[in-house]
Amino acid sequence: MFFSATDLLLKPYSRTGNSHIRNTQMKRNLHPDTVYSSAFYSKDVADCWDKYADREFLEEHNIDLESYEAQNMINFFEVRNLLATVTTVGPYCREIVRDFYCNLTEAVKDPRYLKYGKVYVRGQIFSFSPGVINRFLHTPASDDVALPSMNEMTSFITRGQVSEFPAHPKKLQAAKITSLYSVLQKNAVKTWTPSGNSTVVTKHQAPVLYAIGTGVSFNYGRLVGVLIKGELS
Known part of the structure; x- marks a missing residue:
């Protein structure tokens, strides 16, 4: 929830x-x-x-500003207009x-x-x-940009360690993604795409991580709306 x-x-x-x-x-x-x-x-x-x-x-959590500042991530979020989300x-x-x-x-x-x-x-x-x-x-209320295929994004965020997004019931292990995406994923499970399991990258999370990491514009409000309205199904 x-x-x-x-x-x-x-x-x-x-x-x-x-x-x-x-x-x-x-x-x-x-x-x-x-x-x-x-x-x-x-x-x-x-x-x-x-x-x-x-x-x-x-439950959502704010980021540790001091820790993220040391990793030069505050500017990263500001450039992407995501600082308020965390x-x-x-x-x-x-x-x-x-x-x-x-x-x-x-x-x-x-x-x-x-x-x-x-x-x-x-x-x-x-x-x-x-x-x-x-x-x-x-x-920003950006128009969503077409993203690469799920397999291409999976390969990118894992730097080629995993070439295809695992089919159910297999999971994409968070340990396989690169250091940048690991930082983003730890935040994603607490804010952008909430999840009770931080050890895996969900199918909702992978495109969001890819978009944020590469600076691809997306409509954050629409993402939140989709996640919340998903409770209806």
Whole structure:
């Protein structure tokens, strides 16, 4: 569970232009007579609570600035507009984060619905989109660039030690990647692509490590959105 969703990534929904119309419509739908409770948008959402009640959290961590400065990595992150992604982690409330995930319905991904790009949390509507995430973390809303094949990226980050990304159930061992990518991977499991196993490079992590290491531009907000919305499937 990507813990910082509500505490770091959500902003009140904007009331400008057509957005104001959509927000007014949403507020009408969120009248006390129609909202199931202060915590849950609907009964269907409330019925999903057990799915999240006992879920473990993968907690994000800020980097050790002194240690990373000694490795000349602070400038590395600044050049790539990623410094805020590894230095702005703050405290969070587990119950609210669980509420967020519970209320994160399929409608958040579908432009046909009023809840598109919005999430109900504790009686309030919050915007949830790549743009909101990028503005908060000062990451560019870049168009994603086509990356090499997974096998090519695997070979690159391991400097040829591994020529193909291992097929399931085999894993790409973190010990095989180069020193730069090892530093990045240790950070990735705590921030960019959270994972409970730091000894392997996941299929989500490999492209991110490659892009960051080579300076390839990518949309960080979109990445976070994909990872969080993946909880819906």
